[in-house]
Amino acid sequence: MEHESIKLLESYGVPVAEAELASGVDEAVVLARKIGYPVVLKVVSPDISHKSDVGGVKIGVDSDDSVRSAFSEIISNASKRAPGSRIVGVLVQKMAPSGGVEVIIGGLRDRAFGSVVMFGLGGVFVEVLRDVSFRVAPISEEEAYEMLGELKGSIVLNGYRGIPSVDKLSLVKIILKVAEILDENPEIDSLDLNPVMSYTSGALVVDARIVLRSVG
Ligand SMILES: Nc1ncnc2c1ncn2[C@@H]1O[C@H](COP(=O)(O)OP(=O)(O)OP(=O)(O)O)[C@@H](O)[C@H]1O
Numbered sequence: 001m002e003h004e005s006i007k008l009l010e011s012y013g014v015p016v017a018e019a020e021l022a023s024g025v026d027e028a029v030v031l032a033r034k035i036g037y038p039v040v041l042k043v044v045s046p047d048i049s050h051k052s053d054v055g056g057v058k059i060g061v062d063s064d065d066s067v068r069s070a071f072s073e074i075i076s077n078a079s080k081r082a083p084g085s086r087i088v089g090v091l092v093q094k095m096a097p098s099g100g101v102e103v104i105i106g107g108l109r110d111r112a113f114g115s116v117v118m119f120g121l122g123g124v125f126v127e128v129l130r131d132v133s134f135r136v137a138p139i140s141e142e143e144a145y146e147m148l149g150e151l152k153g154s155i156v157l158n159g160y161r162g163i164p165s166v167d168k169l170s171l172v173k174i175i176l177k178v179a180e181i182l183d184e185n186p187e188i189d190s191l192d193l194n195p196v197m198s199y200t201s202g203a204l205v206v207d208a209r210i211v212l213r214s215v216g
Pocket residue numbers: 017040042049050051052053057059093094095096097102194195206207
């Protein structure tokens with residue numbers, strides 16, 4: 001689940017948005033105050049992998065009252081749109097700054113190629129245009145930079161019309177970490193960091209999914 005995936009990424013030094021799991025609404029308010037407004041609330045369930053599809057994500061939550069209403073809306077949406085799913089709690093996460101470019105970084109184990117790392121731009125670029133690049137691990141820093149440059153939409157990363165380039169090194173570092181995590185953890189089948197917010201300076205993972213496999 002997302003809160004567990006985030007912990008693993010943190011332990012590898014990957015920059016992730018601060019987040020904690022709340023099991024009740026009062027705890028969610030306490031955590032939101034501690035993390036600092038604005039926050040994002042997300043349903044956490046082993047049975048729900050696409051949280052927004054079931055109305056399980058509320059962004060820009062900026063007060064105690066909004067936490068309370070977002071919390072109950074999320075729970076009622078999830079029980080209506082994903083009936084029978086086990087709800088572990090609600091993740092309270094720091095809202096990432098606006099103005100970033102959303103990218104996707106993924107990793108998977110391919111039966112023929114072994115560990116493979118994927119990079120793509122978020123949203124319509126990946127879903128409609130399938131504009132992604134792949135490399136087989138192990139990968140060098142140079143190869144990771146090449147993955148950024150290969151996208152048809154790479155202009156979005158390079159900057160255009162006065163918009164500055166994103167911090168490519170911070171993305172390269174995350175790509176290399178994904179390869180390292182796959183290499184060191186045979187029980188991981190795939191990782192999906194979607195999205196990673198990419199800024200002029202730095203990058204931040206705001207959603208992560210890790211799929212396990214049984215290791216014999
Ligand atoms: N901490 C955050 N700060 C800013 N925006 C966020 C944050 N978390 C999520 N978002 C926005 O909300 C969208 C949906 O959130 P998230 O990716 O966690 O849900 P999801 O439905 O599980 O995604 P998917 O199944 O498509 O990977 C993100 O793509 C991003 O645009």
